[in-house]
Amino acid sequence: MPGQSLFQRIAGQIGLYGAVACYVVFALLPIYWTIKISVTPQDLLYSEGIRLWPSRMTLANYASVLKASDFPRYFLNSIIVSVSTAFIVTVVASFAGYALSRFRFRGKALVSLVLLLTQTFPLVMVIPPIYRIMGQLGLTDNLYGLIIIYTAFNIAFATFLMQSFLDGVPKDLEEAAMIDGCTRLDALRRVILPLTLPGMGATVAFVFTAAWSELLFGLMLINSESQKTFSVGLLTFVGKFAVDWGQMMAASVLALIPVCLFFLFLQRYLVTGLTAGAVKG
Amino acid sequence: MASVSLRGIHKKFGPVSVLEKIDLDIEDGEFVVLVGPSGCGKSTLLRSIAGLETIDGGEIRIGDRLVNHAAPKDRDIAMVFQSYALYPHMDVRRNMAFSLNLRKSPAELIAERVSAASAKLGLGSLLERLPKQLSGGQRQRVAMGRAIVRNPKVFLFDEPLSNLDAKLRSTMRTEIKALHQSLKTTSIYVTHDQIEAMTMANRIVVMHDGIIQQVGPPLELYDRPANIFVAGFIGSPTMNFFDAVSQGKSARLGDGSALVLPTGAVVKEGREIVIGIRPEHLRFSGEGLPGRVVVVEPLGMSTQVTLDAAGERVTLMALERPSLAPGDAKSLTARPEDIHVFDRSTGLRLN
Amino acid sequence: MTALAEDIGLLQRQADRRRFIEPWLYLSPALILIFTVLIVPLIIGISYSFRKFSAFHSEYAGLDQYRAMLGDSVLHGALINTAWWTVASLVLQFFLGLGLALLLNRPFHGRRLVQGLVFLPWAVPIFLTGLTWAWLFNPLIGPLPHIFHAIGLQAEPVTILADPATAMWGPIIANVWFGIPFFAITLLAARKAIPSELYEAAAIDGASPWQQFTKVTLPFLAPTIAITVMLRTVWIATFADLIYVMTAGGPAGSTNTIATYIYVSAFKSLDKGYASAIAVLLLVLLIAYALIVIQMRRTLLRDV
Numbered sequence: 001m002p003g004q005s006l007f008q009r010i011a012g013q014i015g016l017y018g019a020v021a022c023y024v025v026f027a028l029l030p031i032y033w034t035i036k037i038s039v040t041p042q043d044l045l046y047s048e049g050i051r052l053w054p055s056r057m058t059l060a061n062y063a064s065v066l067k068a069s070d071f072p073r074y075f076l077n078s079i080i081v082s083v084s085t086a087f088i089v090t091v092v093a094s095f096a097g098y099a100l101s102r103f104r105f106r107g108k109a110l111v112s113l114v115l116l117l118t119q120t121f122p123l124v125m126v127i128p129p130i131y132r133i134m135g136q137l138g139l140t141d142n143l144y145g146l147i148i149i150y151t152a153f154n155i156a157f158a159t160f161l162m163q164s165f166l167d168g169v170p171k172d173l174e175e176a177a178m179i180d181g182c183t184r185l186d187a188l189r190r191v192i193l194p195l196t197l198p199g200m201g202a203t204v205a206f207v208f209t210a211a212w213s214e215l216l217f218g219l220m221l222i223n224s225e226s227q228k229t230f231s232v233g234l235l236t237f238v239g240k241f242a243v244d245w246g247q248m249m250a251a252s253v254l255a256l257i258p259v260c261l262f263f264l265f266l267q268r269y270l271v272t273g274l275t276a277g278a279v280k281g
Numbered sequence: 282m283a284s285v286s287l288r289g290i291h292k293k294f295g296p297v298s299v300l301e302k303i304d305l306d307i308e309d310g311e312f313v314v315l316v317g318p319s320g321c322g323k324s325t326l327l328r329s330i331a332g333l334e335t336i337d338g339g340e341i342r343i344g345d346r347l348v349n350h351a352a353p354k355d356r357d358i359a360m361v362f363q364s365y366a367l368y369p370h371m372d373v374r375r376n377m378a379f380s381l382n383l384r385k386s387p388a389e390l391i392a393e394r395v396s397a398a399s400a401k402l403g404l405g406s407l408l409e410r411l412p413k414q415l416s417g418g419q420r421q422r423v424a425m426g427r428a429i430v431r432n433p434k435v436f437l438f439d440e441p442l443s444n445l446d447a448k449l450r451s452t453m454r455t456e457i458k459a460l461h462q463s464l465k466t467t468s469i470y471v472t473h474d475q476i477e478a479m480t481m482a483n484r485i486v487v488m489h490d491g492i493i494q495q496v497g498p499p500l501e502l503y504d505r506p507a508n509i510f511v512a513g514f515i516g517s518p519t520m521n522f523f524d525a526v527s528q529g530k531s532a533r534l535g536d537g538s539a540l541v542l543p544t545g546a547v548v549k550e551g552r553e554i555v556i557g558i559r560p561e562h563l564r565f566s567g568e569g570l571p572g573r574v575v576v577v578e579p580l581g582m583s584t585q586v587t588l589d590a591a592g593e594r595v596t597l598m599a600l601e602r603p604s605l606a607p608g609d610a611k612s613l614t615a616r617p618e619d620i621h622v623f624d625r626s627t628g629l630r631l632n
Numbered sequence: 633m634t635a636l637a638e639d640i641g642l643l644q645r646q647a648d649r650r651r652f653i654e655p656w657l658y659l660s661p662a663l664i665l666i667f668t669v670l671i672v673p674l675i676i677g678i679s680y681s682f683r684k685f686s687a688f689h690s691e692y693a694g695l696d697q698y699r700a701m702l703g704d705s706v707l708h709g710a711l712i713n714t715a716w717w718t719v720a721s722l723v724l725q726f727f728l729g730l731g732l733a734l735l736l737n738r739p740f741h742g743r744r745l746v747q748g749l750v751f752l753p754w755a756v757p758i759f760l761t762g763l764t765w766a767w768l769f770n771p772l773i774g775p776l777p778h779i780f781h782a783i784g785l786q787a788e789p790v791t792i793l794a795d796p797a798t799a800m801w802g803p804i805i806a807n808v809w810f811g812i813p814f815f816a817i818t819l820l821a822a823r824k825a826i827p828s829e830l831y832e833a834a835a836i837d838g839a840s841p842w843q844q845f846t847k848v849t850l851p852f853l854a855p856t857i858a859i860t861v862m863l864r865t866v867w868i869a870t871f872a873d874l875i876y877v878m879t880a881g882g883p884a885g886s887t888n889t890i891a892t893y894i895y896v897s898a899f900k901s902l903d904k905g906y907a908s909a910i911a912v913l914l915l916v917l918l919i920a921y922a923l924i925v926i927q928m929r930r931t932l933l934r935d936v
Contacts, residue, residue: 016738020746023732026809027750030764037773050775092661099658111659118670119863122870122918124894125911128680128904129673152669155662172366175333180380180427181354194370213757215873216895231759235877238763245773252760263755264748335651 031256038062038249045245061250070225071251074233078212079258081143081229085150086208089158090200096155097162098188102171115156123153123216131220141223149221150211158203165199166192205266209259230255283344283357283434283467284309285330290339292325299325301491303339310465312458316478317488317514324439326488327471331437332356343434354383359428360437363444365420367412367427373399374408377426398426401460418449425457429464436461438470442477454480475515479503487511509628512557512621518585518596521563523556524625532556532622534591538570543617546632554631557621560585560598569614577605588613680908690905697909706885707893707910714889717800718869721807726861728808729815734849736816737823754813762877765806769793793879796886803875803887807868815860822856823849862925866918890914 037045038061040054048054065071100108130149131140139145169192177187218232228236234251290303299322307313315323328334330341332353341348348356359380367376374395375382381391399405402422412420421441428436438457442450458481461468472478478485479499487494487502487510495507506512512520523540525532527548531539540556548554561583572590579585579602586597586605590613597613605611622631684693701707736747753761768774769791777789792798826849834844872891875881881888881896888896891914894907 016735016740019731019735020740023735023750023812024746027753027812030761030768030809031752031756033768033775034764037767046772050778092665095658096662099655103655105652105655108655111663114666117919117922118666119866121670121674122891122894122911122914124870124872124891125677125908125915126670126673127895128908129676130669132676133673148665149669152665155665159662170364170366172362172364173368175331175353176360176362176366176427177368177379178333178353179331179356179358179360180431181383183352183354186383191368209755209757213759215757215759215877231757234763235759245767248763249767252763255760256756259755259757260752263752266755 034249034252034256037245038253040246042246061246062254065247065250065254069237069247069251070228070233071230071237071254073226074228074230075254077143077228078230078255081146081150082208082211082258084147085154085211086204088147088151089154089207090162090203092151093155093158093162093203094196094200096159097164097166098192100159100163101166102174115159118156127216127220130217134221140221141227142221143227143229145221146214146218146229149217150207150214154207154210158207161203161206162196162199165196165202168199169195202266205262208262209266212255212259284342285435285467285469286340286342287326287330288340288342290326290329290336290341292329292334292336299491300329300336303493305486305493305496307467307469310467312461312468312470312481312483313486314470314472314478314482314484315486315488316472316475317494319473321488322491323471323473323486323488325491327437327439327469330435330469331358331360357434358437359431359433359435360439361424361428361441363440365412365424365441365444367420367423369412372409372411373404373415373423373426376412376423377430379427380431394430394432395426398429401429402426402456417445418453421445421449421453425460429460434467436466436468438468438472440472441470443472443474450477457481475517479515485515487514489514505630506557506621507630509555509557509623512623512630516559518560518598520557520559520621521593521595523558523591523593525554525556527552527554534570536571536591538591540570540615540620541617542622543620543632546622548622548631553625555623555625555628557623558615558619560596561600562615562619563595563597563613564615565597565599565603565611566614567612569612572611572613574605574607574609574611576607677908678912680904681912683905685904693905697905698913700906701909701913706888707890709885710888710890710893713800713887714869714891717804717807717875717887717889718865720800720804721811721868722861722865724804724808725811725815725864726857729812730819732812732816733819733823736820751813751817753809754817756810758810758871758873759877761806761810762803762874765802765809766793766878769802794883796884799879799883799886803878806878807874810874811864811868814864818856818860819853822853826852858925858928862922866922869918870914 036053039057039059040048041056041058041060044054044056099105100112134140134145134149137145139148173191173195174184174187177191178184182190213231214229215231215235218229219235222228222232234248234255237251238248285305285307287303287305290300291298292300303326305313315326317323325334329336330343332348332351336349339349343356343358368379371379377395377398378391381394395408396405399408402425404419404422404426407415407419407423412423415423421444424441441457442453445453454477457470461481470477470481482499484496485499485502486496489510495502495511502511502515506515506520509522513522523532523534525534525540527533527542527550528539529550531541532554533539534556542548570590572588572595574586574588575594576587577584578587582600584599584602586599586603588595588597588611595613620632623629624631681697682693682695683690684696732750736743736750740746756764768776771777771789771791774791777786777791780786780792781789786792791802793802830848830852831844834848839847869889870891872889872895875887875889875892876895879887881892890910894910894914897903897907897910
């Protein structure tokens with residue numbers, strides 16, 4: 001900007017990059033440290049406790065996690081639960097978002113309000129009743145139970161997301177398609193769907209991440225080893241073998257991989273989505 | 282191709298009546314322009330014909346068929362939108378072929394129609410492009426091409442030129458008119474621009490507040506507007522209006538001066554009226570309405586003079602080049618046959 | 633002619649019905665799921681709060697559970713902890729998030745990369761956030777106690793999670809780390825929506841950078857701030873995972889919030905009735921709070 005001295009400009013640049021560096025270090029420190037411990041050999045763990053990088057590296061922790069523990073099963077369970085949830089939520093939320101985006105009808109404001117209010121429900125409030133209902137339906141200690149619960153909890157936000165993506169497709173296009181010979185459903189399939197595909201991808205990624213991260217319902221509903229999701233498995237592992245740091249860290253890094261991959265894809269759409277969810281109130 | 286007939290169409294948005302008892306017959310092959318200020322109901326009427334809006338009552342017929350409850354796709358119409366509404370994920374060729382593909386037309390027919398339409402519109406070299414790689418004018422052409430390929434009974438245009446700049450707009454105006462002359466498809470065209478209406482239409486429908494004000498060929502509307510609204514809406518610069526009271530064969534204006542009324546006018550003595558005179562019909566003369574020059578704008582072909590007269594801002598269009606300066610006092614007059622007389626309370630034409 | 637008119641009338645009614653039903657058809661899967669999995673359990677949960685549970689049976693208890701809350705000193709402590717946990721997390725998340733948003737709104741080399749990196753914590757599952765921070769605070773394998781000790785914050789390199797006086801800072805810091813991206817992303821989007829002409833006009837009118845911030849940026853961000861702060865407050869106040877993973881409410885109840893208290897009390901003491909009564913209290917507080925913020929936002933939107 002004109003009117004600033006060279007000194008002010010340089011000081012401004014230093015301040016800018018300094019602040020940016022602080023944020024980056026703060027954001028990456030825990031992740032970095034987890035990775036570091038995961039590749040540190042057992043014998044160096046305490047002696048080189050606060051070194052930035054161990055003097056020797058090992059992948060033994062990863063090998064034992066993958067071969068000699070239940071983590072691969074947890075991992076698979078989490079994948080099943082998260083993928084199913086993400087898929088179901090996205091389909092259901094697409095329809096709901098379509099209704100909110102394209103129709104004027106009595107009760108629309110009420111529906112939006114109810115969806116928003118479900119966002120404020122204290123999870124802990126519904127845990128005991130859900131536990132009982134799921135027990136009666138035989139869905140405790142069962143991945144289906146988790147899928148149903150995660151689906152219900154993610155629908156409201158996913159609906160807002162899809163609504164905002166659908167709002168971004170001009171109504172004219174749909175009308176043009178209907179004049180060109182489409183029924184409403186044809187127009188949805190041939191014109192709107194291809195245009196909202198990136199948005200649906202973002203919704204899938206978002207819900208996948210949320211389902212992957214859930215802990216409390218998993219802890220409560222799942223008991224048997226064979227049904228544990230990653231979060232539950234890791235936490236019980238921490239409780240039982242609190243000293244095997246390397247393996248825990250290796251398992252954590254493995255748990256991070258799918259969400260970080262999704263995050264790379266999701267990042268572009270985060271801004272749209274979160275604003276949509278936030279502004280709709 | 283087909284005629285379009287509207288009988289007693291009405292529609293409300295909540296308590297607001299947007300269309301009120303619309304009756305209109307459009308002949309086969311006609312180019313009809315719906316014109317009016319924004320919010321007058323012209324777009325709603327067009328969208329009702331297309332089937333994109335439901336109407337509360339009345340009958341819409343395309344050809345002999347009652348289409349009130351037909352889906353848009355079953356009305357055999359094509360529409361050009363203001364935003365063009367090109368499918369962003371399809372190239373020009375697929376945009377144009379979309380409707381025929383939906384109809385499962387044979388591939389040779391589709392190819393033939395698309396190439397014929399693109400040749401007609403000069404789109405031949407653009408067929409593989411996506412809409413975002415086209416300029417505004419090109420998009421406009423693709424939208425037209427998509428409509429032509431269908432070979433529908435009726436073309437509907439919803440302000441198709443309002444997103445273009447002034448120069449392109451006048452080019453496209455000519456092109457659409459030429460296209461209509463070669464295809465002779467019944468067309469209904471919505472615009473708020475009275476110049477588009479005047480230049481393109483076989484007949485103009487002027488709408489205001491959901492009511493049809495007047496229907497007629499462009500020059501008839503210009504020469505014999507049915508009411509003050511039409512008189513003020515058609516023509517640029519707009520008609521000059523003066524409040525007056527009838528007195529014998531003349532009208533007495535607010536400042537006491539008088540103008541001779543046309544012979545056809547049937548006006549009771551002492552009736553409150555409005556006098557309308559088009560800018561090109563006002564002339565300077567030795568006597569008549571005294572005025573004072575405010576602004577002189579030379580346009581080359583003509584000169585537009587703004588004056589204050591009888592308490593109104595008055596515009597005069599002179600074909601000669603008068604030597605005038607702001608502040609000059611000038612008298613104005615007009616031939617009696619060029620004067621429009623309206624009732625002040627109903628707004629209706631009296632001569 | 634009359635037959636035709638009746639036909640049209642019938643068609644019209646069918647069309648009307650279709651138009652009325654269609655959106656509800658699309659909404660129904662979502663609404664049914666939300667109703668059966670959220671609303672019904674919520675109502676049952678509220679009914680639990682009027683009952684007393686023991687191992688194998690339950691009985692109607694009227695307002696006993698609510699009366700019991702009055703004398704529950706653990707609950708009072710949890711209320712204070714909840715307020716402290718929520719306010720501290722929120723304030724830090726908000727200001728650090730706002731700072732990050734404003735930084736990312738300025739051009740600098742590598743901005744895209746930086747944006748990806750600083751938003752990454754948002755993708756980390758909460759239980760992992762809790763675990764990794766707990767490990768960072770652990771003097772055996774984590775660097776933080778040693779750093780705190782070296783710069784004189786701590787007399788001995790021990791975990792702050794074990795000391796009732798400092799334990800709450802552990803979850804708060806982890807929560808701030810996790811929550812900054814949410815605020816930064818939302819505020820960045822809102823900031824980008826402010827037309828740059830406004831800043832140019834303000835600069836020409838003689839506004840200093842600080843005045844531009846307070847007179848242009850803040851008023852424009854206010855509605856977004858109000859709604860994100862609301863959503864976040866509710867979310868932070870109710871979520872128990874992080875504290876549960878890091879301290880499980882300890883040591884000596886010093887990190888016990890209402891949410892963790894309910895979670896622990898509902899399953900450890902087996903009295904679902906009492907846990908539900910506390911949850912109802914939390915729900916009422918939150919809904920009241922949400923309504924106030926929505927009202928405030930309306931007022932703000934009117935003024936802008």
